[in-house]
Amino acid sequence: MDTQVFEKYESEVRSYCRNFPTVFTKSKGSVLTDENGKEYIDFFCGAGALNYGHNNDYIKSKIIDYLSSDGVAHALDMYTAAKREFIDYFQNEILKPRGFEYKIQFPGPTGTNAVEAALKLARKVKKRQNIWALMGAFHGMTLGALALTTDTASRGGAGVALHDVTHIPAPYMFPELDTVKYMQTLLDDDHSGIEKPAALVIETTQAEGGIYPLDNEWLKAAEAFCKKNDILFIVDDIQVGCGRGGGYFSFEEAGLNPDIVALSKSIGGYGMPFALTLLKPELDIWSPAEHNGTFRGNQLSIVAAKAGLEVFLNEKVEEKVREKEKILAAKMKEIEALDSRIATRGKAFIWGVDFSAFKEEPEISKAVLTVAFNAGLIVERVGRSNAVLKVMPELLIDEETLTKGLDILKDAIKAVI
Numbered sequence: 001m002d003t004q005v006f007e008k009y010e011s012e013v014r015s016y017c018r019n020f021p022t023v024f025t026k027s028k029g030s031v032l033t034d035e036n037g038k039e040y041i042d043f044f045c046g047a048g049a050l051n052y053g054h055n056n057d058y059i060k061s062k063i064i065d066y067l068s069s070d071g072v073a074h075a076l077d078m079y080t081a082a083k084r085e086f087i088d089y090f091q092n093e094i095l096k097p098r099g100f101e102y103k104i105q106f107p108g109p110t111g112t113n114a115v116e117a118a119l120k121l122a123r124k125v126k127k128r129q130n131i132w133a134l135m136g137a138f139h140g141m142t143l144g145a146l147a148l149t150t151d152t153a154s155r156g157g158a159g160v161a162l163h164d165v166t167h168i169p170a171p172y173m174f175p176e177l178d179t180v181k182y183m184q185t186l187l188d189d190d191h192s193g194i195e196k197p198a199a200l201v202i203e204t205t206q207a208e209g210g211i212y213p214l215d216n217e218w219l220k221a222a223e224a225f226c227k228k229n230d231i232l233f234i235v236d237d238i239q240v241g242c243g244r245g246g247g248y249f250s251f252e253e254a255g256l257n258p259d260i261v262a263l264s265k266s267i268g269g270y271g272m273p274f275a276l277t278l279l280k281p282e283l284d285i286w287s288p289a290e291h292n293g294t295f296r297g298n299q300l301s302i303v304a305a306k307a308g309l310e311v312f313l314n315e316k317v318e319e320k321v322r323e324k325e326k327i328l329a330a331k332m333k334e335i336e337a338l339d340s341r342i343a344t345r346g347k348a349f350i351w352g353v354d355f356s357a358f359k360e361e362p363e364i365s366k367a368v369l370t371v372a373f374n375a376g377l378i379v380e381r382v383g384r385s386n387a388v389l390k391v392m393p394e395l396l397i398d399e400e401t402l403t404k405g406l407d408i409l410k411d412a413i414k415a416v417i
């Protein structure tokens, strides 16, 4: 496999390729194929950007039709027919049936940009600088979002102070601590030294933090705390939204109604670069062009995004996830039974296998990843010391491939431990 050109000319900043050292040429559904014709079941899913699989036929046909018809490819935020169709569909088929009322902002086409827009708007609306985020959070790599992100390695790359954020212990970190009460105390105690925030930003399941689904009761209490104290409640649904965490939005199950929602990754349907910041209409105090960007609302991504929403609804993805989640959950129990030091966590179609109780970590998780890769499975690591394997199949995966991938994972774990 010739990888010299990458090693010689591509920056050292490259990362995923180091765990999966082959050259891929094709992909379809749940399977990636490399130059030697070797197939890999993909449990990484473009870090959550490929919820409807690689090269989904329906979405592909819509993109090809649009290209063939010379549909406008680039339009900044000018009005286009494609954007009108997307907005209509998103409002009428996704938001309204779920009882949500949001205006849609099209930021630059990455998750971190959707978060930046949310932070800027929250600070502008509330006229406060501070933001609260949870320890274990990942919200992106641009400076505003990076100030919320907690992992030391990512923060180390900033090169400047990351400020105006207070980190609150995530509820799973100190089970005996009532973190909502703790937040209330920070506000009420005139000696806490912590500034009242414009917003609290959360992921309903911390993904990069190590697959920690936050309890519905905690989520509800955190939202109620924000409402009571005039703090905006922001959900970053970039990784666990679009069906991944159950429901279209991961927060539906807890009955939340966030003030601002950040979406990216699988909202692009086909792995296309796309992001949305959803905001309650009364928060829309932006001046024209106050948050800007040349590739906002990329038209091909808009076409793919609408087709992705159609796939979600027409293929009844929500029901399928609910059914197939049982296979995942059962296999996780089997994996846990292999060794008392293994813990598994997750919900819907995002699960983690945690090896942090092994004294040899991070060697164990890395070895499992490598054995699994050699056996034809792509699975990534997340969390503290990268000790958690993140299991994230596409939502439309057939049961046979799902079971095959999970068996490869289980065998790899057995082989390593």
Ligand SMILES: Cc1ncc(COP(=O)(O)O)c(C=O)c1O
Binding pocket: 047, 110, 111, 112, 113, 115, 138, 139, 140, 141, 203, 207, 208, 236, 237, 238, 239, 240, 264, 265
């Ligand atoms: C929850 C969450 N927020 C934000 C981001 C940043 O998205 P992007 O890499 O597209 O900037 C990620 C990426 O992994 C994420 O998982």
